[in-house]
Amino acid sequence: MSKRNWAPGLIALLLVCCYVLVLVKFFSSTLAIDRLVRQIEPGKAEAATLKHVVLIAQELDNPFWRMVEQGASEAAGQLGMRIDYMGPIRINPSEQMTLLAKSIAARPDAIVLQGISDPDYDRLINQAAEQGIPVIAVDADEPGSRRLAYVGTDxxxxxxxxxxxxxxxxxxxxxxxxxxxxxxxxxxxxxxxxxxxxxxxxxxxxxxxxxxxxxxxxxxxxxxxxxxxxxxxxxxxxxxxxxxxxxxxxxxxxxxxxxxxxxxxxxxxxxxxxxxxxxxxxxxxQQPCEMGAKSVHLLAQYFKGRTTLPERHYIPIHIVDGERMKRAAGSP
Missing domain, CATH: 3.40.50.2300 (Response regulator)
Incomplete structure (x- = not known):
């Protein structure tokens, strides 16, 4: 057989090999993606089970409220929840009310907020309760509303x-x-x-x-x-x-x-x-970290089916003076 007759066969063989190689790479990529998806899916399922809790502060960067956030976030990490922290830059009850309305529209699993003693705020909290969103008042109560409980100082x-x-x-x-x-x-x-x-x-x-x-x-x-x-x-x-x-x-x-x-x-x-x-x-x-943590623990009980909770949960206070501060710092 002449070299000229070999050429078409060789070209055909090369084309078949290339096609097979492409198919192998395609199926290998598909299998790799499938494995990756299977690895990611449990993470997605886990994220979907996290309870979404909105915490609305009186003032976003106030040291007291940052400590409330810290306590709530630490407890949430232990109990399968996610905290979204928000609030006015400066104290502004009207903005707190707006944030509450927007939060209700976003349908979180729960809301923790400061009471501001306003009938319109009461109505918004009642609206949340009607939609199955439990609300806990922290630091200041909103007793005229259908809030689930108050957590804070007496x-x-x-x-x-x-x-x-x-x-x-x-x-x-x-x-x-x-x-x-x-x-x-x-x-x-x-x-x-x-x-x-x-x-x-x-x-x-x-x-x-x-x-x-x-x-x-x-x-x-x-x-x-x-x-x-x-x-x-x-x-x-x-x-x-x-x-x-x-x-x-x-x-x-x-x-x-x-x-x-x-x-x-x-x-x-x-x-x-x-x-x-x-x-x-x-x-x-006061103990703002404990207020945040207690609020999240109460929500955890609610999510497990305990829908009736004591209305008020007082967090103890303590007194600090100069002598106690010096002793705590180890000063003579």
């Missing part, structure tokens, strides 16, 4: 404890100024009510002025300075939200006063420093 009791601290540590000057975080928030009003109940029963003590910081350190400073210019004989100023005590210290310095005692709420870094250095006499300290 705020009237915390106010009473603050009153006892001030009476004990006011140094004989019973003229008191008060800075609250917000006039609209029930938790602030309840703290003030508890505080008033003690001061009203103690001879020689009087609340001279009450002002709002709007959960702002700068406004707390401005209000404290203005308060001291108007009431020059005030001997004690009490702050009822986390950023108030550091702001009050700034206001006292700006006013030129040197003999004003400060009592605060919660334990942000500036408050701890003020306690250690003796500029703040004492602080009532």
């Amino acid at each position: 705020n009237r009791e915390a106010g009473r404890r603050m009153g006892e601290l001030v009476v004990k540590g006011a140094g004989g000057n019973g003229r008191i100024g008060v800075i609250i975080g917000s006039e609209r928030a029930d938790n602030q009003r309840h703290r003030l009510e508890g505080f008033r109940s003690v001061i009203a029963m103690t001879p020689g003590y009087e609340i001279m002025d009450v002002r709002s910081s709007n959960i702002s350190r700068i406004q707390a400073a401005q209000q404290a300075e203005a308060m001291l210019h108007e009431h020059k004989r005030i001997g004690t100023i009490v702050g009822f939200s986390a950023l108030d005590a550091p702001g009050i210290l700034e206001g006292i310095r700006a006013s030129g006063h040197t003999d004003v005692r400060v009592f605060g709420f919660d334990e942000v870094e500036e408050t701890r420093r003020g306690l250690t250095e003796g500029e703040i006499q004492a602080a009532i300290v």
Whole structure:
């Protein structure tokens, strides 16, 4: 047979080999993709079983609310949930309401939020409940709504404890100024009510002025300075939200006063420093991490079928002063 007759056969054989090779690669790729899909699918199924919980804060980057988020996220990681954290950049009840409405429309498995004591907010929470979305109020309650439970401080009791601290540590000057975080928030009003109940029963003590910081350190400073210019004989100023005590210290310095005692709420870094250095006499300290974690644990019980829960879950508070701060730091 001539070389010319071999050529077409050789070309045909090469074409067949190439075709077979392409088929082999195609089926190998298909099998590889199939294996990959099988590996991914359990992950998708696992993700689908995660309960989606929305946490709506009063203020997005407030240290207190970041700790609530931390506690909720840590508990969620242990209990098969996913936390979506959101909130206004600055305190804004209207924006909280908008975020709640949008969250309900997204149909999460549950919502954790701060109560703001508003009838429209109540209606939104009721709407969530009607759609099978449980709502837990944290830090401030929304008792007029169909929320599942409240988790947070017993705020009237915390106010009473603050009153006892001030009476004990006011140094004989019973003229008191008060800075609250917000006039609209029930938790602030309840703290003030508890505080008033003690001061009203103690001879020689009087609340001279009450002002709002709007959960702002700068406004707390401005209000404290203005308060001291108007009431020059005030001997004690009490702050009822986390950023108030550091702001009050700034206001006292700006006013030129040197003999004003400060009592605060919660334990942000500036408050701890003020306690250690003796500029703040004492602080009532909440447990925001525990509030977040407890809220998630209650939801876990609800998801397992326990639809009736106690309405209020109070998280204990404790008192911190300069001596305790020094002991905790190991100072002599």
